[in-house]
Amino acid sequence: MNHKLTGFYAVITGASDGFGFEMSRTLLLNGATVAMASRPGEKLNVAAGRLQSEGLQAFALPMDVRSEQSVDEAVSWVKKNWGHIDLLVNNAGLGIGRVNPTTNPKLFFEIDPDGFRDVVETNFTGYFLVARGFAPMMVARRKGRIVNVSTSHSTMVNKGQTPYGPSRAGAEALSNIMTAELSEYGITVNVLLPGGAADTGLIPEGLREEFRKRVNLLGPDVMNEAILFLASPLAEGMTGERIIAKDFHQWLQDKGIKI
Template sequence: MNQTYSNIDLSGINIVVTGASSGLGLAMAEGLLRAGATVALASKPGVKLDNQINRLKTAGLKAYGLPMDVRSEVSIAESAEWIRRTWGKLDVLVNNAGIGMRTVNPKFMIEPQPFFLVTPDGFRNLIDTNLTGYFLVAREFAPLMIKQGYGKIINITMNHETMQRKGFIPYGPSRAGTESLSYIMAEDLRPYGITVNMLLPGGATDTGMIPEELKSKINVPLLRPRIMVEPIIFLASNKSDGITGERISALEFSEWLNKANF
């Protein structure tokens, strides 16, 4: 079975993607838009978000800018209210907003530092964004989906190796926490007809989380953000109805489909 899901029509599907002004978030948002979905690109307000929204709208895509700070309950609540008022429904939430190891150690790829050299503020800052942020956003939008009686949440995570790698505190724990959060969310929301799945690239990706000056020193090929497009379209579509609690690697998406026999 070598079925492709890149040509699915997502017309009429309303989606929020957090951390969507660059990197994986932007690649997923644009892929969903080009599949016909209406997408709110959630990110901290600023020129970067504005420029992407203008570019996507100029291309005739149904893109909206949604200013959101995933660390702020007030900001998230305002975004949810905008969705209720403007769209009236939300089909899919993609939790993607996050910061990387460079925020605590700019040379993390070539000079890993032990956990006892990580500052408490650096640890809290990353956990508050990468893990607590996922919780806060899902907590705010889940009631809307419960009221609808349907909805899909997709939490972006990373390789298990990243959760065990030397010098990767606090990023590793943040993504390990994301996975536990996802499994429990899937069970909590199962009775309401809402699915929760995880998607990861499957390797190191060429995004802003890796400083430009370090990319040439990395001895493994970096995945392009577009690797996320086909699996995110599948997960956002009715082809994934009923699938919940799954952890899917974009790099191994075809193999996962074959094994699952969807």
């Protein structure tokens, strides 16, 4: 699939590594201009610099999705420098490692409350704050696309998945409400999930080898084809979809979509 996205502006959160970096690079390689949003620091600057060195229109956009002020500052930068965005990807997230850096599941009453809050504020409240910040620009144009990254339904409710699973469940419920409330403004909202454990920063560095022994980890590029499709003219007007990235080609076939 090859699409020319010249003049297409996207903001992707959690873009300094993992899914966010790969999705940014995919859109950039197809001509889009991308603001790579992540917490400020060297990691973000290095990630954006890698893509800028390839001659791509990547911008480092410092943003802590947990902070209303930080989100508002990022929105102001986009308004001043671009005037609008065509696509927002809510991807920033914290994994279960924030509250349990081992492979032994913790019961919900064993979870540290501060860790619980961090995960929920990033994976759920962060989606709200970022969408709340950027949606008015789309509403004003009566045009725009939002993609919220999620996880499997089983992960949302499985033992040992507090608070990661519930935080993703909340964000997905929010996505459904956003879909309904934004449709009259011509704004689409879709959910995208990998379809399995992936080799990203959501897995603690010290546990990756252990995970690789137990499961076939998906690559961080698993979302690339789906996000390119969702940015393309082929997805014009498509809303309320829940796309499992590893099964993307089957989803296209089921929908009768040829790319």
